[in-house]
Amino acid sequence: MSQSQLLVATLYNPHTQTKQQLIDGFVVRLPLFRKLFADIKTAEMRYPEQHLLIEGQLVGVSTK
Numbered sequence: 001m002s003q004s005q006l007l008v009a010t011l012y013n014p015h016t017q018t019k020q021q022l023i024d025g026f027v028v029r030l031p032l033f034r035k036l037f038a039d040i041k042t043a044e045m046r047y048p049e050q051h052l053l054i055e056g057q058l059v060g061v062s063t064k
Contacts, residue, residue: 014022036052043049 017025036054040049040052
């Protein structure tokens with residue numbers, strides 16, 4: 001396995017990162033997060049609530 005293949009294979013595996021590397025690589029869009037969290041906190045839960053699907057996005061990653 002080449003060095004670049006090894007890097008790609010371990011890049012998004014938190015187990016291979018130090019705590020600081022994981023923190024440095026974490027990104028959250030605060031306005032959207034706050035809105036979603038507020039919606040969850042204020043839900044009355046009398047009926048099943050709307051499901052929320054949150055997807056991650058790989059930025060700056062090339063598959064070439």
